[in-house]
Amino acid sequence: MFDMYSSAITRGWFSADAIAMWDDRATIKAWIEAEIALARAQGELGMIPADTHERMAAAVSVDKFDMDKMAADVSAILHPLVPFLRQFEAMCPDDVAGYLHWGITTQNIFDTGAALKLKRTHEKLVADLDHCVSVLASDARRYASTIQAGRTHGQHAVPVTFGYRLAGWALELRRQRERLVDASADALVGHFGGAAGTFGAMGGRGREVQQRASEILGLRPVRVPARSNFDGMANYMSALGVLAGLIEKMAVEIAFLQRTEIAEVHEKFEYGLVGSSTMAQKRNPARSNNIIGVCRLLKARIPILLDSLVRLNDADAATSNVADVTVPEVAVMGASLAEKLALVLSGLAVDEEKMLENFSLTNGMIMSEGIMMALAPAIGRGHAHHVLYDAVSQSLDHGQSFKTAILSHPALADRDGTLQLADLVEPQRYVREIVDWIEEQMVSLIE
Structure with a gap:
């Protein structure tokens, strides 16, 4: 059966560390931790013998679980946790086993275990995002004045700088990192409410148990x-969906800028990388393309998770089962994206000369807005726009130089010699403020 996380073909798209945080061993480990934390909390409150949790911990380990038997038993009895509890109990002395799973239900362990695994994934994700932000901020300052053609709707628009583009990415990632941290407050939580969430089997100590057991687990x-x-x-997973959208935008832009006819940036290339089985010249943006694919896989799962919000009455396996499968997938993908993006950004090669060459393709027409605004105080913005529109048409449709087309326009006939066109087409004047903005914004983001 195909498994994208273990397939020899696709597992390289994902973070090996993130996969390990959600594999069966990690799940069993999280369940053990949740059960022992519950026993410790109940022991501290005098509900069960105080040493129960220590004796459990001494008797039980992940390595002692028979995973094949567990899988067979889950299929046989159609219950996802009882086979785990039976093996857990079998490892413990009888007087300890009797206090296992005291006053709670299966979903409590599933949800708390998922929160524990997500906590570890979240910590990795945040660390990788911090690294991405730091790299972007550093490079934004480095390329703050590197002129690049700003493109809107696929066409040259006005001058920007490559540092400006990177600064925007840095701030977007930083904002989404903070949103994820905020969302984690309601996602990284311990669930010990029992059968219907009323603490009914806890003898009036349920809130205390849940508070303490959660504290023990962090x-x-x-x-x-x-x-x-x-x-x-669902809120945290949705935030990962937004993160995937932001990262996909970056990866799409990098792949676009690596096109042969643009060639402004390139992913790090090492001898031995292969772009095609038949076209030896190909140096593809392979890492970015892989990132784009994983972003789309992640975003496609968010509507499924939102459906899991609709749960009948006080518990509904039909929808919670969907979350039990989809939350791990989205968590692994989210952490993988941050890790893989960090690799791309850390090795990005920037061709400043090619950026300037591409910027110059329109022979100054990319400075039309700047020239228009220089004329506007004298003839009005609308008239100035019309002058530039006519000049562009003369240049593109009739082969006249852009400079000549401007200076020969009837509206400017009495301004010959007063229009300093050479100064107006100087792009550094146009981007001066954004260069200052980059420095203001980025200095606090660098590690």
């Missing part, structure tokens, strides 16, 4: 213990 207690509530996790 989680916050869930605000609403109802099993039908999924908004916190």
Whole structure:
């Protein structure tokens, strides 16, 4: 059966570390931690013997679980957790096993285990995003004055700088990083509410148990213990969807700028990389293309997770099962994107001369807005726009030089010699303020 995370063909698209955080061993480890934290909290509150959690920890380990038997038993009894509990109990002395899973239900362990795994993934994700932001901010300052053609709707528009483009990416990633941190408050939570989320089997100590068990695990207690509530996790997953959109935009731009006829940036190339099985000359933006693909896979899963918000009554396996499958996929993809983007950005090669060459393709027409605004105080913005529009038409349609077309326009006949066109087509004057803005914005983002 095909598995994109283990396939020899596709597993390189993803972070090996992130995959390991969500594999079966990691899941069993998280479930063990959740059960032991529960026993410790209940022991501290005098609900069960105080040493129960220590004896559990001494008896149970991931390596002792028979995963093949567990898989067979899950299929046989159609319950996802009971086979785990049976093996857990079998490892413990009888007087300890009797206190396992005290007062809670399967989904509590599933949801708390997922939060533990997501916590580790989130920490990796944030660290990788911080690295991306730092690289982008540093390069934004480095290329703050590097002139590049700004393009709108695929056409040359006005001068920008490559540093400006990178600065925008840095700030977008930083903002989304903060949104993810904010969203984690309601996603990285411990669930110990029991069968219907009412703490009914906890003898009146349920809130204390949930608070303490969550603290032990480094989680916050869930605000609403109802099993039908999924908004916190859905919000975090949606934030990963936005992150995927931002990263895809960056990767698409890098791939565009690496086109043969543009050639302004290139992914790091090392001898041995192959772009084609038949076209030896190809140096493709392979890493960016892989990132784009994973972004689209992630975004496609967000509507599925939003459907998981709709849960019948107090628990609904039909929808929670969907989340149990999709949350790990999205978490792995999100962490993978941050890791792979960091690799691309750290090795990006920038051809400043090619940027200037491309900028000059329109022979000064890219400076039309700047020239228009210089004329506007004397003849009005609308008239100035008309002058530039006519000049562009004369140049493109009749082969007249852009400079000549401007200076010979009837509206400027009495201004011969007063229009300093050479100064007006100097792009550095046009981008001066944005260069200052880059410095203001980026200095605080560099590690």
